[in-house]
Amino acid sequence: MRLRDYIRSHKLWLISNAVLVLLTNGILFGSVPLGQGTADIVYMDVLLVTTQLVFFVYGYVKQKRTYARFLHDTGEKGRKTDPQGDFYTDMLTKALERQHKLFSEKEEEYKKKMNETQEYMTQWVHDIKVNLAVSELLLEEMENGHELRNQIEQMKFRIHQVLQMTRATHYNEDMAAEEVDVCQVLRNAIKENALFFIHKNIEIETDLKPFTVISDKKWVFDILCQILNNSSKYTPPGGRLTIAVREEERAYYVSIRDNGIGIPREDLPRIFDKGFTGKNGRSGTKSTGMGLYYAKKMAERLSIGLEAASEEGVYTEFTVIFYKLSDYYTVYSAIR
Structure with missing residues (x-):
């Protein structure tokens, strides 16, 4: 100086x-x-x-x-x-430059760690899929292996969920806007979860009216799969699942309603919170509280509405809302 x-x-x-x-x-x-x-x-x-x-x-x-x-x-x-x-301006400028440099270094270090974690998880998922495929082959030689097959399918779903969650932090790198036949994607999601419904003898009633939107087919499929899997877990044997599509002026509404155990009123506002398991998740079935959180996160990214209504001991209904104004421009902007 x-x-x-x-x-x-x-x-x-x-x-x-x-x-x-x-x-x-x-x-x-x-x-x-x-x-x-x-x-x-x-x-x-x-x-x-x-x-x-x-x-x-x-x-x-x-x-x-x-x-x-x-x-x-x-x-x-x-x-x-x-x-x-000015002396003080110069000092402040240098201090800000230093802080920016330190922040950039920390950000790069964080990104590197996240990428390494994602690569490891992706490799782990693919490796475990090989073990599951071998288990399925051995299962075919067994008699009365229905419960074991159900457990394997649950493992496959959870593995897919882990892979989905690791990809969820890289939306922009893993999205593709295309014309999506939502009802066909819904049918595929039902088939993906069919064994869970068959195992518990859950009846499925559908009232589908075909429609298409511009969105990402894979993420729409994952959202619907998560909701259907939740319904299969919390619906008792012999229950019923009703899936319907209705069209209104502003949007298409896909409702998935079960007559399962329902969600307590005090838990309902928090079911999309990260890590929230609630009363049902702590008793009976095991829950991580992450599935619906990521489903909601993906839906928001795609400008898709996701709502829930329930009455404890009576029903639970999830509504997936595909807005008619949520077109190619919206999804393309999200990808960019």
Whole structure:
């Protein structure tokens, strides 16, 4: 830090002190006869100027050391201050630059760790799928293996869910806008979960009216699969699942309603919260509280509505809303 930088940054303070000295001298010289008390006034001026000069030098040395320490900490030792700039502005600019650099480094480190985790999880999922495929082949040679097959299907669903969750942090890299036949995707989702319904002898009634939207087929499939799997878990044996499509002016509504155990009123507003399991998740079936959270997250990303209504011990109904204005432009913007 140079002396002229310090002077420039304290210019107003120096001017104000000089004005005060001049005003004081003017008043004193005007209030005493000429030639009387002049020596005292000059002596006072010397004391004032010397005192100000001592404090000025002290402040300069102290601030110079502070600035040198700042440059050393920021790794910019030897860098000169902009002659046209302000000392404090220059320090603030350097501090912001340093913070931005540190933030960028931390961000890159975080991204690297996330990518490594995703790569590991993806590889783990594919490896475990091989083990499941071998288990299915062995299962075909067994008799009365219905319960074991059901457990294997549950494992496959959970593995798919893990893969889906690892991809969920990279939406922009894993989305494709296309024309989606929602009813056909819904039928595929029912087939994917068919074994769960068959195992519990759950009857499925459908009232489907074909319609298409511009969206991402894979993510729509995953959302519907998650809802159907939830229904299969919380509907007792011999229950019923009703799936219907209705069209209104603003949207298409896909409702999936079961006559299962329902959701307690106090839990209903929180079922889409991250990690929330609720009363039903803590008793009976095991739940991670992540499935509906990611389903909601994906739906919001695709500009799809997802709502739930329920009465404990009577029914649970999920409604997937495909807005007619949620067209190619909306999804394309989300991908970009």
